Amino acid sequence: MRGEGAYGYEQLADSNLKLPAGAEMLWYIIGNISHMSDNTPQIRETGDGSHTLWLAGMQESYHSMHGAITESKHVFIHHGLDYFRSLNNTGEIRVLEVGFGTGLNALLTCQYSQDLKQRIKYTTLEPFPLDWNLAARMNYGDLLEHPQISFWFKELHITSWGQIEWLNPYFSILKKQETIQDHNSAEHYDICFFDAFAPGKQPDIWDLKVLEMVKRMLVGQGLIVSYCAQGQFKRDLRTLGFKVESLPGPPGKKEMTRAMLCS
Numbered sequence: 001m002r003g004e005g006a007y008g009y010e011q012l013a014d015s016n017l018k019l020p021a022g023a024e025m026l027w028y029i030i031g032n033i034s035h036m037s038d039n040t041p042q043i044r045e046t047g048d049g050s051h052t053l054w055l056a057g058m059q060e061s062y063h064s065m066h067g068a069i070t071e072s073k074h075v076f077i078h079h080g081l082d083y084f085r086s087l088n089n090t091g092e093i094r095v096l097e098v099g100f101g102t103g104l105n106a107l108l109t110c111q112y113s114q115d116l117k118q119r120i121k122y123t124t125l126e127p128f129p130l131d132w133n134l135a136a137r138m139n140y141g142d143l144l145e146h147p148q149i150s151f152w153f154k155e156l157h158i159t160s161w162g163q164i165e166w167l168n169p170y171f172s173i174l175k176k177q178e179t180i181q182d183h184n185s186a187e188h189y190d191i192c193f194f195d196a197f198a199p200g201k202q203p204d205i206w207d208l209k210v211l212e213m214v215k216r217m218l219v220g221q222g223l224i225v226s227y228c229a230q231g232q233f234k235r236d237l238r239t240l241g242f243k244v245e246s247l248p249g250p251p252g253k254k255e256m257t258r259a260m261l262c263s
């Protein structure tokens with residue numbers, strides 16, 4: 001389950017095998033354990049009734065099995081966007097998301113921007129985009145209450161990669177089909193939604209060098225928010241000079257992490 005150690009990844013990561021970097025690593029590892037089971041994402045219902053995707057070969061889900069929508073709202077909307085707004089009176093919030101995945105965080109952020117009339121410029125990275133035919137079967141449109149929610153969800157998925165699109169007067173999105181390791185942007189961001197697969201599954205993404213890159217892209221009281229509460233992750237953030245908080249996690253998870261840039 002997400003965030004919980006499972007076989008395969010840790011054993012490979014702890015071994016002395018020389019692994020390729022970046023996106024190749026995910027497929028390298030999946031390839032190595034592909035004999036165990038199917039790697040096609042499967043839709044699963046989580047504790048709050050909302051869907052997530054399950055990768056059987058990786059033994060990993062895209063969200064908490066205790067509740068996908070509940071987790072996204074708790075970690076990224078409440079402890080990310082709400083908190084940032086409580087400290088900053090800003091016309092526009094610039095978000096960088098690591099891992100677009102199902103688009104759930106983007107969808108909730110789009111709704112948030114419309115509800116609060118808050119301009120949000122959303123940049124999201126995803127090396128392995130999902131097929132819309134799969135995403136279309138997920139139930140976020142049925143569970144989230146907004147007349148435009150299904151329209152937004154489809155637009156989020158079918159909109160072109162590498163092009164800025166406006167989904168409502170307050171929300172623009174730029175989807176980039178690339179890894180965080182390759183995201184060499186001159187752009188600046190206020191909040192990073194760090195929503196990669198768990199460190200035990202994809203250790204290269206949680207590397208100090210990657211976190212340092214993210215730090216360089218943040219400005220002001222820039223934040224990194226993540227469902228992950230791993231000790232090494234928090235130590236690395238402190239090493240980089242962030243003020244790190246361990247906050248109560250969503251259902252099923254004791255803690256989550258929020259780190260603020262200190263000037």
Ligand SMILES: C[S@@+](CC[C@H](N)C(=O)[O-])C[C@H]1O[C@@H](n2cnc3c(N)ncnc32)[C@H](O)[C@@H]1O
Pocket residue numbers: 022023026061062063098099100101102103104105106125126127128178179180181195196197205
């Ligand atoms: C935990 S899921 C993300 C969940 C997503 N935020 C959502 O709302 O559905 C992790 C995502 O990160 C993507 N990913 C894998 N390697 C990556 C990399 N090197 N850089 C950025 N994203 C990556 C995966 O393909 C997957 O979609």
